[in-house]
Amino acid sequence: MSLRGFHIVFIVFSTLLALGTGAWCIWVDLVEGAPVFLAGAVGSFVAAIGLIVYGVWFYRKMKRLRLIT
Amino acid sequence: MEIPYTVNTRPDTGLWNAKVGIWLFLASEVMLFGGLFSAYIFLRLDAEPGMWPHGLLNVPVGTMNTAILIASSVTVVLAWASLKMRRFWAYWWYMLITILCGITFLTVKLVYEWPQKFDHFGAFIKQEALEKYEPYLGNHHLEEKGLAPRREITGHLHNKAALSDPNIKEYDIALDPVNADPTNPANDRPHFLYQPSTDKIAKIEKEDVEYASMFEPRHSAYFASYFTITGLHGLHVLGGVIVFTYFWLPIGSKLYKRNPEHLANRVEVVGLFWHFVDLVWIFVFPLFYLL
Structure with a gap:
């Protein structure tokens, strides 16, 4: 696997981590009663969206530059 | 002598050599x-x-x-x-x-x-001494709520010499919030934000401690x-x-x-x-x- 392929795999895992962290923050808020973590949940979900957008941009860019075959 | 296949691919593997090498290395990792x-x-x-x-x-x-x-x-x-x-x-x-x-x-x-x-310290209390340190552990409160009991008292150790000096018979600990106020419902579950130790000092007798250590690998x-x-x-x-x-x-x-x-x-x-x-x-x- 090339670096660009591994990078896409990495971004997928990072996105899953961001989604998981967001869910964890909501859990901490609901079960543990720590509203401060709501901001963490919002931040995590925004990061997840950002990573998805970046992943798509990266794939298209690499394809356009013929760095992904 | 030039190292072969640093740029061009090897005919048999279809890859340049360093890429084969790094993936073998990553497999071991x-x-x-x-x-x-x-x-x-x-x-x-x-x-x-x-x-x-x-x-x-x-x-x-x-x-x-x-x-x-x-x-x-x-x-x-x-x-x-x-x-x-x-x-x-x-x-x-x-x-x-x-x-x-x-x-x-x-x-x-x-x-x-x-x-x-x-810089943080923890002392695991012996089973038979748990009742003595109930004000710091709050296990009756936890039992009522069906939560797992506490065995450890943590905080900032004031007399670090107590760790190595057998003549010092007790640990002086500035308690963490969870041990300073163990029956507070806010401390029933773990905290995930940094909480500094409180001003409340506890004296833990060494003979009541099963095991004590700073937060190091041996803890x-x-x-x-x-x-x-x-x-x-x-x-x-x-x-x-x-x-x-x-x-x-x-x-x-x-x-x-x-x-x-x-x-x-x-x-x-x-x-x-x-x-x-x-x-x-x-x-x-x-x-x-x-x-």
């Missing part, structure tokens, strides 16, 4: 970290109720370090792509950012996170796993930073002028290593900080 993660999971599953530390790490700091590593993976790929497009100065800047991200990650670990742990299986895995991961980050710096220095520019594709291939190989190291952290963060 998967086994190394896989073994350590398995050990951690089994140790945790086998722990007695209430004996596995939880919520001791600073989640916001860990999250920041995670974001730094993810950002560094993006910049290393952009550095490699810049070389492929023969834009050396873009490569140079992206590589600099990657190096700075790696250094920042290590600095946070070595200057803030680890020292904070080394518990949890901290042994934590320091082993994060330490080994930190060494990998350091290795990556050293190699990136080598390619960022003028030696990289000389190689670029001689054969830009060769430098791009070298950066790709280190980039693969860096991605693996970052991927390990993607598993370390939820396992140690969140779950």
